[in-house]
Amino acid sequence: MTTQDKAAVGYSIGIAAVAVAIAFYGVSEPPTSVPTVPIAPPTATVEPPDEPEPASTEPSEEEAQSVMEETMEETMEETEMTEETMEETMEETMEETMEETEMTEETMEETMEETTEETEMTAETEAEEPMGPTTWEVVNSEGTSVPGCEEDDTCFMPSMLEISVGDTVVWLNNDAVPHTITSGSPSTGPDGIFDSSLVMSGTTFEHTFEASGTYDYFCLVHPWMLGIIQVN
Numbered sequence: 001m002t003t004q005d006k007a008a009v010g011y012s013i014g015i016a017a018v019a020v021a022i023a024f025y026g027v028s029e030p031p032t033s034v035p036t037v038p039i040a041p042p043t044a045t046v047e048p049p050d051e052p053e054p055a056s057t058e059p060s061e062e063e064a065q066s067v068m069e070e071t072m073e074e075t076m077e078e079t080e081m082t083e084e085t086m087e088e089t090m091e092e093t094m095e096e097t098m099e100e101t102e103m104t105e106e107t108m109e110e111t112m113e114e115t116t117e118e119t120e121m122t123a124e125t126e127a128e129e130p131m132g133p134t135t136w137e138v139v140n141s142e143g144t145s146v147p148g149c150e151e152d153d154t155c156f157m158p159s160m161l162e163i164s165v166g167d168t169v170v171w172l173n174n175d176a177v178p179h180t181i182t183s184g185s186p187s188t189g190p191d192g193i194f195d196s197s198l199v200m201s202g203t204t205f206e207h208t209f210e211a212s213g214t215y216d217y218f219c220l221v222h223p224w225m226l227g228i229i230q231v232n
């Protein structure tokens with residue numbers, strides 16, 4: 001029995017092996033061509049979908065990002081434009097303010113200069129007054145030895161002179177004949193304040209006035225010759 005059983009088992013195994021072999025070849029042969037095709041496409045179709053999906057997702061993100069970036073850029077540009085405009089406006093305002101300030105400074109400088117000039121003028125004017133005693137000149141006109149100069153008040157030139165206390169008056173005899181410079185008047189006579197006595201042609205007589213007042217004078221030789229010194 002044991003041998004038969006072994007033979008049976010071996011036979012059955014052989015059949016099984018054949019069956020398996022048949023089954024294998026029978027299945028493997030046809031499927032080999034089928035699976036090869038399907039597998040490739042699926043792999044190709046699966047991969048593309050994977051790529052497109054993320055690709056489609058990524059683009060959207062990229063688009064969103066690009067849109068964001070564009071928006072940001074536009075916003076930045078607008079902001080920059082605004083900043084530039086503000087800077088320009090600020091600069092223009094600053095420049096205008098600076099110009100106005102400069103104008104004001106120039107005006108102030110001009111005013112200062114004018115004021116300084118005026119002050120200097122005033123100082124000079126004031127400086128002239130307190131310069132101390134001044135010497136004035138009065139001329140005996142030619143031809144005064146003959147009446148006529150009294151008609152237009154030209155016997156002494158000038159016939160009326162205003163001076164300050166302490167000033168000196170110098171009379172120059174520019175005539176051909178001697179004359180006198182005598183304080184007083186022809187009607188009342190000499191008052192004794194000053195008297196030159198005869199002043200020869202081409203010579204002078206001077207008197208310093210130490211007190212204020214009105215001093216009339218005349219020529220003793222030619223009583224029509226009149227003059228006044230007003231001392232302030």
Ligand SMILES: [Cu+2]
Pocket residue numbers: 144145178179180219220221222225
């Ligand atoms: Cu005279």
